[in-house]
Amino acid sequence: MGCFAFFVTLLLAVSSYIHPSLAQSSTPTVYTDPDTGIIFDTWIVPATGSGASGVTTYGGLKFGMALPEDGLTTDATEFIGYLQCASNSSIATGWCGISLGGPMTNSLLLMAWPYDGEILTAFLWATGYDTPVQYTGDATLTQISSTVNSTHFTLLFHCQGCLAWDQDGATGSNPTSDSAVVLGWSQAIAAPSNPQCPASVTMAQHEAQSIFGAVLDSNAANPSYSEWAALATNTVTGACGGATATPTTTVTTTGTVTTTSTTATATVSGVPVPTATYDYIIVGGGAGGIPLADKLSEAGKSVLLIEKGPPSSGRWGGTLKPDWLDGTNLTRFDVPGLCNQIWVDSAGIACTDTDQMAGCVLGGGTAVNAGLWWKPNPIDWDYNFPTGWKSTDMSAAAGRVFSRIPGTDHPSMDGTLYLQQGFNVLASGLKAGGWAEITANSVPDQKNHTYAHTPYMFSNGERGGPMATYLVSAHARSNFKLWTDTTVKRVIRTGGHITGVEVEPQAAGGYAGVVNVTPISGRVILSAGTFGSAKLLLRSGIGPADQLAVVKGSSDGPTMISNSSWITLPVGYNLEDHTNTDTVISHPDVVFYDFYEAWDNPNATDESLYMDKRSGILTQAAPNIGPMFWDEISGADGIVRQLQWTARVEGSLGVENGKSMTMSQYLGRGATSRGRMTITNSLNTVVSTLPYLNDKNDVLAVIQGIKNLQDALKNVANLTWEFPDADTSVEDYVNNMLVSYTNRRSNHWIGANKMGTDDGRSGGSAVVDTNTKVYGTDNLFVVDASIFPGHVTTNPSSYIVTVAERAYERISALATATPGAKFAQCDGATWTGSFQCADGLTCTMKDVYYSQCL
Numbered sequence: 117m118g119c120f121a122f123f124v125t126l127l128l129a130v131s132s133y134i135h136p137s138l139a140q141s142s143t144p145t146v147y148t149d150p151d152t153g154i155i156f157d158t159w160i161v162p163a164t165g166s167g168a169s170g171v172t173t174y175g176g177l178k179f180g181m182a183l184p185e186d187g188l189t190t191d192a193t194e195f196i197g198y199l200q201c202a203s204n205s206s207i208a209t210g211w212c213g214i215s216l217g218g219p220m221t222n223s224l225l226l227m228a229w230p231y232d233g234e235i236l237t238a239f240l241w242a243t244g245y246d247t248p249v250q251y252t253g254d255a256t257l258t259q260i261s262s263t264v265n266s267t268h269f270t271l272l273f274h275c276q277g278c279l280a281w282d283q284d285g286a287t288g289s290n291p292t293s294d295s296a297v298v299l300g301w302s303q304a305i306a307a308p309s310n311p312q313c314p315a316s317v318t319m320a321q322h323e324a325q326s327i328f329g330a331v332l333d334s335n336a337a338n339p340s341y342s343e344w345a346a347l348a349t350n351t352v353t354g355a356c357g358g359a360t361a362t363p364t365t366t367v368t369t370t371g372t373v374t375t376t377s378t379t380a381t382a383t384v385s386g387v388p389v390p391t392a393t394y395d396y397i398i399v400g401g402g403a404g405g406i407p408l409a410d411k412l413s414e415a416g417k418s419v420l421l422i423e424k425g426p427p428s429s430g431r432w433g434g435t436l437k438p439d440w441l442d443g444t445n446l447t448r449f450d451v452p453g454l455c456n457q458i459w460v461d462s463a464g465i466a467c468t469d470t471d472q473m474a475g476c477v478l479g480g481g482t483a484v485n486a487g488l489w490w491k492p493n494p495i496d497w498d499y500n501f502p503t504g505w506k507s508t509d510m511s512a513a514a515g516r517v518f519s520r521i522p523g524t525d526h527p528s529m530d531g532t533l534y535l536q537q538g539f540n541v542l543a544s545g546l547k548a549g550g551w552a553e554i555t556a557n558s559v560p561d562q563k564n565h566t567y568a569h570t571p572y573m574f575s576n577g578e579r580g581g582p583m584a585t586y587l588v589s590a591h592a593r594s595n596f597k598l599w600t601d602t603t604v605k606r607v608i609r610t611g612g613h614i615t616g617v618e619v620e621p622q623a624a625g626g627y628a629g630v631v632n633v634t635p636i637s638g639r640v641i642l643s644a645g646t647f648g649s650a651k652l653l654l655r656s657g658i659g660p661a662d663q664l665a666v667v668k669g670s671s672d673g674p675t676m677i678s679n680s681s682w683i684t685l686p687v688g689y690n691l692e693d694h695t696n697t698d699t700v701i702s703h704p705d706v707v708f709y710d711f712y713e714a715w716d717n718p719n720a721t722d723e724s725l726y727m728d729k730r731s732g733i734l735t736q737a738a739p740n741i742g743p744m745f746w747d748e749i750s751g752a753d754g755i756v757r758q759l760q761w762t763a764r765v766e767g768s769l770g771v772e773n774g775k776s777m778t779m780s781q782y783l784g785r786g787a788t789s790r791g792r793m794t795i796t797n798s799l800n801t802v803v804s805t806l807p808y809l810n811d812k813n814d815v816l817a818v819i820q821g822i823k824n825l826q827d828a829l830k831n832v833a834n835l836t837w838e839f840p841d842a843d844t845s846v847e848d849y850v851n852n853m854l855v856s857y858t859n860r861r862s863n864h865w866i867g868a869n870k871m872g873t874d875d876g877r878s879g880g881s882a883v884v885d886t887n888t889k890v891y892g893t894d895n896l897f898v899v900d901a902s903i904f905p906g907h908v909t910t911n912p913s914s915y916i917v918t919v920a921e922r923a924y925e926r927i928s929a930l931a932t933a934t935p936g937a938k939f940a941q942c943d944g945a946t947w948t949g950s951f952q953c954a955d956g957l958t959c960t961m962k963d964v965y966y967s968q969c970l
């Protein structure tokens with residue numbers, strides 16, 4: 117394992133990229149406990165599978181439920197549970213986790229582990245992909261029996277308050293009356309830390325996990341339930357020595373970070389904000405924010421870029437790295453072959469205020485992603501974007517992006533592509549099936565029955581991208597400032613005019629206070645990512661009324677802008693992501709490379725090739741991605757839907773690494789399904805409506821795409837379809853696959869602050885206009901993935917950088933603000949002009965449609 121703190125991520129996402137998971141059957145197996153007679157529906161995880169760090173055997177896991185007699189007609193909040201968890205050692209030190217809602221985030225998590233002859237348990241809660249905290253709601257676990265032997269531990273227990281949860285107002289449930297529940301499981305071989313004390317237990321990343329729909333049949337509910345539940349008399353608390361809580365971190369409104377634990381309290385004060393003002397304050401140093409900061413500073417504007425997270429790349433002072441990079445200026449973020457470490461250990465890197473995976477470090481997604489880098493397909497602009505953002509408008513911007521970050525499909529400096537056996541197996545089939553090989557970034561519009569080697573933004577064998585280009589030139593200018601470890605809490609505004617932003621330290625060295633823009637002409641640009649920018653708008657009193665009410669009821673409430681100044685816009689709607697559908701094949705020629713092992717223990721030849729020559733397999737993104745291939749599906753609704761397939765040399769869905777490949781299908785341009793992002797009263801964002809497969813033609817496109825692929829590969833000798841297998845129709849495979857963000861997301865979230873001409877204040881769908889300006893304001897802009905109206909052909913980061921280049925053109929062409937003279941209009945329900953008044957005048961409301969400088 118790595119050289120710094122690990123944590124649990126119970127149920128990591130599949131896709132961009134990508135962590136193995138093991139499949140289990142949804143169909144229950146009835147199990148009757150011989151000692152108590154309790155009858156359970158159980159679900160069994162297979163005994164072997166492939167996971168990170170070269171681990172190949174887990175020994176299996178079995179989870180069961182017995183419900184109250186009416187549990188199949190009335191939603192139960194409690195159950196009797198059965199958990200059998202394997203260990204790979206004779207001393208049985210590992211742990212198992214069950215998500216009682218399915219995903220890791222925003223579900224009640226139950227963790228169990230053996231200690232000193234007993235089984236200890238803890239209820240936990242995770243708001244993001246970081247260390248879970250103790251659950252503070254009302255769940256109790258009382259044991260019926262437990263056993264520990266050299267290979268397994270087994271626990272029978274009564275779980276009350278376990279199927280409906282409430283963590284600080286974030287509520288949810290797993291209804292049993294649907295005759296199925298969604299469950300998640302995880303399994304780790306290493307023992308947790310502080311194993312003696314459930315209230316302060318911490319744990320390393322698990323090796324395997326999955327999510328599944330567990331069918332409840334008539335055996336699940338039983339008239340003897342109460343009698344059985346009465347057998348639960350043993351409350352096992354462990355030995356905490358007075359400890360009652362795990363460490364928690366809070367940030368006070370005065371800008372102080374306080375970390376408290378049972379043993380220590382540490383306080384980090386923010387650095388007071390200096391008095392300087394800026395022409396532009398840009399919030400978020402990711403794919404959108406960095407290029408924009410460079411362009412605006414190049415134009416002579418004073419620019420402050422505020423990033424919540426710490427530096428990532430070594431170039432910017434990042435320090436996180438495996439031992440073998442010690443003594444170099446490289447970090448884990450710089451070495452392409454280590455990119456999947458985000459799925460193994462994301463503590464201090466992943467955002468903790470969203471239930472999705474996002475990078476909260478300098479570089480944002482471009483620091484943690486797999487670096488796939490695509491010249492935009494012109495039709496994506498023409499299909500999705502409004503006037504002013506069509507392909508003819510975007511081509512100059514795209515040209516500038518690719519002149520600075522050309523990318524390469526041969527990332528090794530020696531020009532060799534390594535371990536291409538998997539690529540060759542699939543490419544030979546696609547070719548025989550009539551698909552054409554292309555160099556993707558030479559012909560960006562050829563995305564139908566074509567395949568290619570994978571282009572990356574990498575340069576010189578390292579990650580490269582915006583941090584190695586735009587940020588370097590920005591940083592050389594005296595009119596550019598970068599603050600890291602500083603979170604923007606909200607914008608400060610008077611009506612529709614923003615005067616500055618309120619910041620608080622995310623860590624030591626971060627700033628606290630209010631930083632202002634240049635009076636009258638200054639502007640604020642939010643580039644905090646799909647969830648981050650939407651959250652900032654909500655915290656600034658801009659969004660749907662129901663969401664602003666949630667913020668009002670949160671810790672922000674007392675200092676939130678008055679509701680008379682709220683701006684009603686559809687923030688959070690139009691949420692979209694590529695819908696991911698995994699398929700798996702195996703072939704004897706395929707050769708697996710263990711990128712996870714390369715973290716601790718890289719192959720000596722590969723290490724020296726990389727260190728000495730920036731060559732070899734470690735210059736390619738984990739887990740050996742390619743080929744990439746594309747298909748277009750014409751729907752009965754007249755819409756052509758774009759599919760991108762990403763193949764990788766790695767098993768999934770329970771198929772072991774070795775000879776297997778996973779082919780992930782992304783449904784992109786043309787998809788009509790949309791979801792919604794909302795905020796909780798603890799100010800975390802959640803995907804409350806999934807954007808996947810809400811439309812029947814979206815589903816049919818996914819099905820047809822798999823059939824087309826099967827057809828293309830049908831003549832590849834010795835190729836075995838594992839998922840869907842030969843006995844499963846594609847229709848059954850797709851229709852029966854769980855639709856959860858845990859297994860269907862691609863981490864390509866867009867759309868929560870849609871760009872458009874239909875002003876959201878008047879019932880339209882747009883949050884920003886075609887200058888990227890937030891409706892109802894005169895100097896607040898959003899430039900990041902959140903403004904995309906719909907999804908694109910490929911992974912989106914190059915498109916986001918291109919949007920930033922184009923936004924620069926649009927924003928810098930806007931007239932400099934002038935405050936309104938006496939009697940000038942300064943506000944109103946559909947007003948799009950200046951919201952400022954000249955000195956001595958006040959913007960005075962006449963009615964909702966009209967305010968005047970008086």
Ligand SMILES: Cc1cc2nc3c(=O)[nH]c(=O)nc-3n(C[C@H](O)[C@H](O)[C@H](O)COP(=O)(O)OP(=O)(O)OC[C@H]3O[C@@H](n4cnc5c(N)ncnc54)[C@H](O)[C@@H]3O)c2cc1C
Nearest residue numbers: 400402404424476480481485487488604648900901911913
């Ligand atoms: C694991 C993973 C793999 C991916 N793989 C690929 C890939 O291979 N190719 C590809 O094209 N795309 C990939 N993507 C998607 C791509 O990286 C994102 O779509 C892209 O980075 C989004 O750009 P953005 O500017 O909208 O936001 P981000 O790049 O996420 O930047 C937002 C920044 O804002 C900061 N921030 C947030 N809130 C605040 C605040 N309140 N105050 C201050 N700062 C704040 C964040 O810390 C972050 O640095 C991947 C994404 C993930 C998560």
